[in-house]
Amino acid sequence: MAVNIPHLGPLIDQAMMMNPTIFAKALPIQLEKLIIEPCMELESLAASRWLIVVDGLDECVGAAGVDREQEQELVLNLLISLLSHSLPFSVLLCARAESWLKDEFNSKPLSEMTAMLPLYASSDTDRDMLLYLETEFERIATCPRNAQAMRNVPKPWPPAYVPHLIVARSSGQFVFANTAIRFLDDRWKGPPEKRLAVLLAYLKRSESSTNIFSPLDALYVDILEACPNAEIMLQVLGEVICFDHAGLSAERAGHRWDVLDDLFERTRGESFQALRGLHSLVDVGNFTEKVKRPLFHTSFRDFLTSPRAGKFFIDLRAAHARLVHRCVDHLERRNHPSDLYSYASSAWMQPHLFEAQLDDSLLDCLLKFDFLSWFTWEIQREKDNYIPFVSLQIWGQGLFRLGQIRQFQEGSSQRHKAQQCSEHFQSGYDRCMVWVLDSFTKPGFLKRFFEACFSPELPGISVSAFRHDTPGSPPDYFPILTFEDTPLKMLPLKGVNGRLKSSTQVDPANDPGAKSAVEMDEKLETSLFSPEFGSHFDIFSQPFLMFLADPARSLHHHYLPQTSILSVIRTMLVHPSGFPGLLEASRGCENWDPIQLRYPFAQWFA
Secondary structure (H helix, E strand, C coil): CCCCCCCHHHHHHHHHHHCCCHHHCCHHHHHHHHHHHHHHHCHHHHHCCEEEEEECHHHCCCCCCCCHHHHHHHHHHHHHHHHCCCCCEEEEEECCCCHHHHHHHCCCCHHHHCCCCCHHHCHHHHHHHHHHHHHHHHHHHHCHHHHHHHCCCCCCCCCCHHHHHHHHHHCCCHHHHHHHHHHHCCCCCCCHHHHHHHHHHHHCCCCCCCCCCHHHHHHHHHHHHCCCCHHHHHHHHHHHHHCCHHHCCHHHHHHHHHHHHHHCCCCCCHHHHHCHHHCCCECHHHHHCCCCCCECCHHHHHHHCCHHHHHHCCCHHHHHHHHHHHHHHHHHHCCCCCHHHHHHHHHHHHHHHHHCCCCHHHHHHHHHCCHHHHHHHHHHHHHHHHHHHHHCCCCCCCCCCHHHHHCCCCCCHHHHHHHHHHHHHHHHHHHHHHHHHHHHCCCCHHHHHHHHHCCCCCCCEEEEEEEECCCCCCCEEEEEEEECCEECCCCCECCCCHHHHHCEEECCCCCHHHHHHHHHCHHHHHHHHCCCCCHHHHHECHHHHHHHHCHHHHHHHCCCCHHHHHHHHHHHHHCCCCHHHHHHHHCCCCCCCHHHHHHHHHHHHC
């Protein structure tokens, strides 16, 4: 300020001469004597507005042994004091969004005198970063010292997708993009084209021993090191990353923190408090939103789940396993209705069991789970929705993913125990299914229906339109399958609408809304009337069909021979609209595993 504001320097010098011990005084007194009083004496100061930039407040840690939160709050109090004197100053303050800083800015008086701008959420950030990258790439490509190395490199360099890839991986962090440029521009690490290949291998997660982003790792370590109670912090962080946002309905999303606390029997607010030091990296507010994005930066997840994290490494498969343990425990308690029970019953198997690390502890937990008793109770509780509920369960085709079983050697005790778990759950599934079909379906109806579905003429099957009236809102139309003039609300068909019982069947010819509803449901129509029978198979839940096709499981409800379903599956595996089409669509997509995709169908041929 003494250098940039005309005539202020001499006034500050005079203040120091008059107060020779000023630097031994408390900071508020220094602010008053060295800045506020000289500024108020300077009449010309009011002729302009002055911007004070305070960068990196979160890095203000004070002397050894001093609480960094208190130190940063002291700086804020000094700024409040400065701005309270009607001086022509504005302040631009840049910092990571630490929880204690957010608390201060959300409280008076700062809440009334500041405006917060989260840079990660700014639509301009990506554009700015892209411009920066394109400018830097051009500089590197045309730099005289790179002329020899770049003379045979195809132009334009790099390919147009590269800057966009870096922007996508940066999650709004300029330090990520800057680190990438510094790596490419390092004259001691080889030609830029060679370094670019290393960078792309790193970004695409191929095997690479080079840690390009070690400065970013150091930043993450600094933030994590400053957090007390690292053990509970890492546990909660893993749980938040693995938590299934779909496990609670949208209107109950605000209760997710309570569910997490209750799931692990913590005091309410304890999980949230455990992440207090990570608000600059973890979007704690996202935990109550519909779309899941718990971390601000994808690079932070990459760091946490790699050996680079050292003592801060998080094994997400172990976190999923802990969640399975707790979900199963609460299912056995049957504390219904509650948000905790709803989450446990929805998420215990998928995603948690499917993503969990299988070990003896988890397998023993599953073997002890009285699945048959719980499942029967769930079906009775579901009442009008029991058959769709039963059919959507997964253990009809296997309790575990194929990759989870492959980790155990053939003949090992763990593989044997995993097989016991599968048999334990499938046995309960089968007994429940037989009981449901005995109790709640008309004799012969299912047999006639499936025979109709698996014949080319589809006799007796149609799509009917229903109208649901809600006071104060336009009528809602939806289509549903019917067989022999019976709405199939009790069958395991995808897209069953629970409002059917309070709706009225209407004639599409006399009701334009109903006609539109039927015509617009292209997925249902295509699935039902596909001439190749490929996607036709997708109408039914696969576990339900596997149950029906196995006489040892479905007993007197063995309506479909395996040959009928095998013919459909063979078509799906060879017809262009089936598996070949899916395989073609998956090319270049890292998230698609053709072996995993084929497995549910291939096991029919075992």
